[in-house]
Structures are given as C-alpha cells and as structure tokens.
Amino acid sequence: xxxxxVLGFWASPFAIRPRIALSxxxxxxxxxxxxxxxxxxxxxxxNPMHKKVPVLLHGGRPICESPVILQYIxxxxxxxxxxxxSHPYDRAIARFWAAYADDKFGLALEGLLKAQSExxxxxxxxxxxxxxxxxxxxxKDCGKGEAFYGGxxxxxxxxxFGSNLGWVxxxxxxxxxxxxxxxxxxxxxxxxxxxxxxxxxxxxxxETEKLIxxxxxxFSKPA
Amino acid sequence: xxxxDxxxLLDFWASPFAMRVKIVLAEKGIEFEAREEDIMGGxxxxxxxxNPIHKKVPVLLHYGKPICESAIIVSYIDEVWPSPALLPTCYYxxxxxxxxxxxxxxxxxxxxxxxxxxxxxxxxxxxxxFIEILQVLEGALGEKDFFGGDNFGFVDTIAIPHxxxxxxxxxxxxFKVEDVCPKLxxxxxxxxxxxxxxxxxPDPSKVYEFLCMFRKMNGLD
Numbered sequence: 001x002x003x004x005x006v007l008g009f010w011a012s013p014f015a016i017r018p019r020i021a022l023s024x025x026x027x028x029x030x031x032x033x034x035x036x037x038x039x040x041x042x043x044x045x046x047n048p049m050h051k052k053v054p055v056l057l058h059g060g061r062p063i064c065e066s067p068v069i070l071q072y073i074x075x076x077x078x079x080x081x082x083x084x085x086s087h088p089y090d091r092a093i094a095r096f097w098a099a100y101a102d103d104k105f106g107l108a109l110e111g112l113l114k115a116q117s118e119x120x121x122x123x124x125x126x127x128x129x130x131x132x133x134x135x136x137x138x139x140k141d142c143g144k145g146e147a148f149y150g151g152x153x154x155x156x157x158x159x160x161f162g163s164n165l166g167w168v169x170x171x172x173x174x175x176x177x178x179x180x181x182x183x184x185x186x187x188x189x190x191x192x193x194x195x196x197x198x199x200x201x202x203x204x205x206x207e208t209e210k211l212i213x214x215x216x217x218x219f220s221k222p223a
Numbered sequence: 224x225x226x227x228d229x230x231x232l233l234d235f236w237a238s239p240f241a242m243r244v245k246i247v248l249a250e251k252g253i254e255f256e257a258r259e260e261d262i263m264g265g266x267x268x269x270x271x272x273x274n275p276i277h278k279k280v281p282v283l284l285h286y287g288k289p290i291c292e293s294a295i296i297v298s299y300i301d302e303v304w305p306s307p308a309l310l311p312t313c314y315y316x317x318x319x320x321x322x323x324x325x326x327x328x329x330x331x332x333x334x335x336x337x338x339x340x341x342x343x344x345x346x347x348x349x350x351x352x353f354i355e356i357l358q359v360l361e362g363a364l365g366e367k368d369f370f371g372g373d374n375f376g377f378v379d380t381i382a383i384p385h386x387x388x389x390x391x392x393x394x395x396x397x398f399k400v401e402d403v404c405p406k407l408x409x410x411x412x413x414x415x416x417x418x419x420x421x422x423x424x425p426d427p428s429k430v431y432e433f434l435c436m437f438r439k440m441n442g443l444d
Contacts, residue, residue, distance in 0.1 A: 049326065049359070058315070063315070063318045063322070064322055065321075065322055065325055067321075067325075068321040068322050068325065069318075071317075071318070071321060072317070072318040075314045075317065076314045088299050088302040088303050089285075089288060089290070089299070091298075091299070091302065092290045092295050092296070092298070092299040095292070095295045095298065096290075096291055096292055096295055099292055099295065134276065
C-alpha cells in the first residue's frame with residue numbers, strides 16, 4: 001500500500017494522535033521529528049496550507065489535520081480495532097466531543113499557557129474547569145460505564161481529548177492548581193491514569209517535566 | 224422519499240450552517256420538518272435542551288435524538304442514508320474532502336465577518352483576507368466542476384451556503400467575487416442549478432438587508 005511516515009513534534013498533543021492510532025492498529029511507520037523553528041521542506045510541501053504537524057504520509061501522499069488523519073487511519077486499516085464507533089449516532093457524538101476538545105478545551109489550554117499575568121489566567125482556567133466537568137459527564141454517556149470514551153477500548157474521543165493530558169498535568173504542576181481531582185472529576189482521574197499508561201500511549205505522551213521546561217522557554221515573558 | 228422517519232431541523236433562515244443540512248436532506252430526498260428559531264428573540268426551550276453546550280442552530284433531531292454541529296450532521300445524514308453518497312469511496316479522497324470541509328469551517332464564515340462587522344481600514348483588511356481565502360478555495364477547485372470532481376459532494380454542500388452571503392460582502396466591501404475568483408463564481412452558478420441548493424439558500428438581497436440591520440444595531444452604519 002505504500003510506506004507510512006508521521007511528521008510530528010514531541011510536545012504537540014495533535015502530533016501524538018496519529019501515533020496512538022497507528023499503535024492501536026499495530027501498524028509500523030517512520031516517525032520524523034520536526035524542528036518547528038526550522039520546518040523541513042517535506043513538511044512545507046506536504047502541508048502548504050497550515051504548515052503544521054502532524055502530517056501522515058501514505059505512499060508519499062499527505063493527509064493533514066489530526067482528526068482527519070485519525071478517520072483516514074480508521075478507514076484504511078478497518079480490520080484492526082475500530083477508533084470510531086460503528087453506529088452513526090455514536091459516531092456523531094464522538095465527533096462532537098472531539099470537536100469540543102479542540103475548539104473549546106484546547107483553545108482554553110493554549111490561552112492559559114500563553115497568559116502573562118495571574119489575571120489573564122482566570123478566564124481560560126475557568127473555561128478549562130467547565131470543559132472538564134462536561135467531559136466527566138460525557139465519559140459516563142459515551143463510555144457507558146466502561147474504561148474509556150470508546151468503551152472497553154481507546155476510541156476517537158479518548159485520543160483527541162486524552163492527547164492533551166501531558167499539558168494538563170504540566171499546567172497543574174506549574175500553576176499549582178488541580179484540574180483533575182477526585183471530588184469534581186473522579187471519573188476523569190481514573191480515565192487519565194488508564195489512558196496515559198496504555199501501551200499505545202505511554203511511549204508517545206510527553207513527560208510532564210520536559211513540557212514544563214519547554215513551556216518556560218516558549219511561553220515566558222520577553223526580556 | 225423516506226417515510227415514517229422523524230426528522231426535525233432546528234433552523235434559522237440566514238444561517239449558512241443550517242443551509243448545509245437542508246441541502247443534504249434535499250439531495251437524499253428526506254422529508255423533514257424545519258422549525259425556525261428566533262435568533263434575535265432568544266433560543267427556544269427545545270434548542271436549549273437539544274444543544275445545551277453551544278445553544279446554536281442547526282440541530283438535527285432524528286427520532287428526538289439531537290445531533291449538533293453542521294459538518295457532523297451532514298456526515299451523520301450521509302451515513303444513515305448512504306445514497307446518493309456525498310463522500311467519495313476512496314479513503315484518500317475522503318480525507319481530502321474532510322480537510323477542505325474543516326478549512327471552510329475554520330475560515331470562510333469568520334473571514335466574511337471581517338468584512339460585514341467592520342468599517343474603514345479594518346474592513347479593507349477583512350476584505351483582503353477574505354479574498355485570499357476565496358483564492359485558496361478556487362485553487363482547490365481547480366478545473367473541476369465541483370469540489371468532489373464531476374459530482375456535487377461533501378465539500379460543495381459545506382461551502383455553497385456561504386455564497387448566499389457573498390452579495391452582502393460585495394456591497395459592504397466594494398468588490399465582486401466574479402472578478403477576483405471567476406472559477407469559484409462559475410462553481411456557484413453550477414451549484415445554483417441544483418434544486419437542493421436553490422430551495423435551501425435564501426435570496427442574497429434578504430441576507431444583505433439582515434446584515435444592514437445588524438450593522439445599524441451595532442453602530443456601524
């Protein structure tokens with residue numbers, strides 16, 4: 001079918017998503033770490049529109065945007081464990097929560113990391129906490145009491161939302177704030193543990209300490 | 224026509240996002256009830272219960288179960304009623320279609336807002352950015368009749384509703400889409416030959432009137 005490459009960046013929650021999906025399907029690929037300050041010709045040629053990671057290259061043909069990549073992987077390798085549910089309604093719900101994870105939660109997380117003062121952190125922090133409460137409820141609705149949003153196995157929502165956990169933990173540590181806690185989000189606490197320790201995730205989820213170091217360099221106030 | 228399937232759309236006449244759903248339902252020959260929401264007056268209880276997180280139209284209710292977010296609704300309808308198919312069968316082409324639908328979702332409506340929500344220099348900048356977005360789309364269309372190739376498909380469904388707002392943008396911005404993007408303009412005319420599109424899109428002059436009222440209310444005119 002053609003060789004597989006993933007263009008990524010270790011700290012990007014978006015870039016670890018295709019790696020998790022390919023691992024779940026037991027598909028081999030070549031991983032290429034990009035230097036985002038000096039993007040490769042291959043990246044610029046493969047994703048001229050957004051110039052971002054991740055890009056999946058299959059037989060040299062690029063697929064961009066992580067949720068699009070996940071759906072491509074699921075369709076292309078349909079004999080492996082499914083990433084999206086099979087029922088159209090459940091698929092619509094999964095797509096809804098994945099979109100919410102990126103449009104609302106992900107944006108708030110970015111806002112929090114870029115905030116330069118305690119005051120500027122208040123709004124994005126509030127949005128993240130509100131988002132987490134919604135995801136706590138969604139875990140019961142989507143997962144139907146099972147281990148993951150996908151049920152017994154990791155699915156679309158787990159991958160899209162869960163890929164943010166490295167940064168969530170970094171933010172908790174840097175800001176000395178509890179985002180996932182046993183009182184308000186008990187379900188998420190257990191889910192986060194299961195997701196991050198999963199075979200397909202543990203080797204690609206960036207370490208909290210490394211993210212904190214990275215954040216200090218990238219998001220610090222200019223001198 | 225499908226009988227006995229209860230399909231309700233929570234709608235707003237001017238919403239390009241709601242138009243997408245009306246187009247796909249018409250393409251598939253699905254009967255549905257459209258319930259107009261009074262956007263200015265406040266959302267109905269049904270809308271607030273069906274879409275508590277975003278509180279926005281469109282919402283599709285299928286046997287009372289809500290599906291929200293227009294691109295997700297279009298995919299749902301394409302999967303439940305697979306014929307005629309909106310998405311191509313080839314996995315790579317499907318990925319390209321989803322990519323462009325995502326691009327249109329992220330850029331086109333907000334790009335237009337850069338025109339009608341502004342005046343003066345801000346409007347000029349908005350117009351420049353909007354035209355750049357259209358030029359990207361024209362590049363993606365290329366020499367094809369439709370974004371999907373020979374046939375009207377997923378990306379066409381996602382994109383064409385926004386064309387009903389172009390007349391308004393042209394009036395506010397002092398430009399013509401036909402001049403800056405002739406291929407895209409030809410694609411619009413081609414789409415408007417389809418019943419599913421003409422009966423789902425409002426008269427562009429009514430959209431213009433609506434936006435003029437909005438601008439007045441917000442002190443722009």
